[in-house]
Amino acid sequence: MPMTDDPDQIARDNWQTALYSASHNYSAALKELHRTNPWPEHPVLAHAINTLATELWDRCFSAREIASAFQDAIDGLPGYTAGEDVRP
Numbered sequence: 001m002p003m004t005d006d007p008d009q010i011a012r013d014n015w016q017t018a019l020y021s022a023s024h025n026y027s028a029a030l031k032e033l034h035r036t037n038p039w040p041e042h043p044v045l046a047h048a049i050n051t052l053a054t055e056l057w058d059r060c061f062s063a064r065e066i067a068s069a070f071q072d073a074i075d076g077l078p079g080y081t082a083g084e085d086v087r088p
Contacts, residue, residue, distance in 0.1 A: 004010065034044040049070075056066050081087075 030048050037044050
C-alpha cells in the first residue's frame with residue numbers, strides 16, 4: 001500500500017523501485033557468473049564493467065556521463081563499505 005495518494009510521488013517511487021530492481025538483478029547475475037566462471041584467469045567483474053560501459057555508450061550516454069557515474073560510484077563506496085574490502 002503506497003504511503004501517499006499523490007500520483008506523482010507514486011510514479012517516482014515506482015521508478016526508484018525499478019531502478020533498484022534492475023541494479024539488484026544485474027549484480028545477482030554477475031555474482032552467479034563469477035561463481036561459475038570457467039575461465040578464472042579472466043575476471044568476470046572487469047569484463048562486465050567494460051561491457052556495461054560500452055552498452056551504455058551504445059545507448060547514447062556520453063563517455064563523460066559514463067566516466068563520471070563510475071567515478072562517483074567509486075568515490076561513494078567507502079561510505080557504504082565502512083572500510084571493509086568484501087561484505088562480511
